[in-house]
Amino acid sequence: MSHSPFSVQVEPRYLADQSSPKDNIYTFSYTITVTNTGSVAAQLIARHWLINDASGHPQEVKGLGVIGQQPLLAPGESFRYTSGCRLQAASGTMHGSFFVVTEEGERFDVPVPMFVLEADIGGTPVSRVLH
Numbered sequence: 001m002s003h004s005p006f007s008v009q010v011e012p013r014y015l016a017d018q019s020s021p022k023d024n025i026y027t028f029s030y031t032i033t034v035t036n037t038g039s040v041a042a043q044l045i046a047r048h049w050l051i052n053d054a055s056g057h058p059q060e061v062k063g064l065g066v067i068g069q070q071p072l073l074a075p076g077e078s079f080r081y082t083s084g085c086r087l088q089a090a091s092g093t094m095h096g097s098f099f100v101v102t103e104e105g106e107r108f109d110v111p112v113p114m115f116v117l118e119a120d121i122g123g124t125p126v127s128r129v130l131h
Contacts, residue, residue, distance in 0.1 A: 014028055014117070021090065026086065034078065038102075046065065047061070047062070049085075050096055051087070053087035054091045066083070
């Protein structure tokens, strides 16, 4: 397959009430919307995240499904979920992929572009997706 028949949108958010900057704990949520833009139903089987914070503490997360689910998406259908992570610095980046299998048995990775996690400390939260 020359390109992924899925689109991914990311909305990161800093969670000040679950963070403790004096202890270098910065908590973020991210809402992911995955849309099947192809012509065949496909199931999201697994996720793989690479998370880096500005202080140089990398994290790698792999697992089955998302939030305990492995949604089957018909053409045109979307699945939206919210999850989170903690960093040891006020900013960082995150990117990864979803492993998907179509009803026809085709297997592929859906890339998730790098996005920025940035704490809102006395200002306006910043949400950016890097291309």
